[in-house]
Amino acid sequence: ETGVTQTPRHLVMGMTNKKSLKCEQHLGHNAMYWYKQSAKKPLELMFVYNFKEQTENNSVPSRFSPECPNSSHLFLHLHTLQPEDSALYLCASSQGTGGHQPQHFGDGTRLSIL
Amino acid sequence: GEDVEQSLFLSVREGDSSVINCTYTDSSSTYLYWYKQEPGAGLQLLTYIFSNMDMKQDQRLTVLLNKKDKHLSLRIADTQTGDSAIYFCASDNAGNNRKLIWGLGTSLAVNP
Numbered sequence: 001e002t003g004v005t006q007t008p009r010h011l012v013m014g015m016t017n018k019k020s021l022k023c024e025q026h027l028g029h030n031a032m033y034w035y036k037q038s039a040k041k042p043l044e045l046m047f048v049y050n051f052k053e054q055t056e057n058n059s060v061p062s063r064f065s066p067e068c069p070n071s072s073h074l075f076l077h078l079h080t081l082q083p084e085d086s087a088l089y090l091c092a093s094s095q096g097t098g099g100h101q102p103q104h105f106g107d108g109t110r111l112s113i114l
Numbered sequence: 115g116e117d118v119e120q121s122l123f124l125s126v127r128e129g130d131s132s133v134i135n136c137t138y139t140d141s142s143s144t145y146l147y148w149y150k151q152e153p154g155a156g157l158q159l160l161t162y163i164f165s166n167m168d169m170k171q172d173q174r175l176t177v178l179l180n181k182k183d184k185h186l187s188l189r190i191a192d193t194q195t196g197d198s199a200i201y202f203c204a205s206d207n208a209g210n211n212r213k214l215i216w217g218l219g220t221s222l223a224v225n226p
Contacts, residue, residue, distance in 0.1 A: 004156070
């Protein structure tokens with residue numbers, strides 16, 4: 001059983017919808033991450049939070065809006081998405097962000113944009 | 115920018131050893147990681163190696179690091195059907211706050 005839980009596991013939405021992805025970690029970690037996994041592309045880091053503060057925004061379009069209310073929870077708010085945003089969105093956590101900090105992943109949300 | 119490369123596919127027979135190879139470009143990488151992704155799941159950390167080590171063994175897994183050639187390999191002994199998955203190599207990028215640079219993954223198929 002993973003220590004990082006993502007919901008929902010699958011999401012189908014239209015381009016004009018608004019939805020949110022949720023991630024919760026039970027590992028006592030301080031850093032949380034959003035990644036996008038698309039076919040035939042390396043894993044793309046989207047956002048990094050450390051102690052609830054955003055420390056990395058990897059040039060992500062504003063139609064993706066992250067929120068980190070505490071060190072255990074991370075959300076990704078979605079609105080006006082495009083078909084190319086269809087992908088597997090993975091959440092990860094680690095103890096910190098410096099040096100050797102292995103990341104632990106959730107099972108992802110498979111997002112399909114109609 | 116820095117890069118990590120892996121071959122995309124590997125097919126082995128059950129019981130044989132599997133060797134998955136990876137090359138990376140960042141000579142300042144401190145840690146190199148192997149993750150496993152089973153169908154419908156996220157990435158699971160399998161093992162890692164510190165850059166001042168040549169080899170690390172953990173049960174059926176052996177990691178070899180050739181720092182001079184920037185080559186990393188993962189050997190799975192006595193490969194089982196449950197080992198069928200995608201295996202990702204990642205290096206930490208010394209010049210970018212140790213963010214991980216990921217390969218595209220090697221899809222391992224284990225045939226009975």
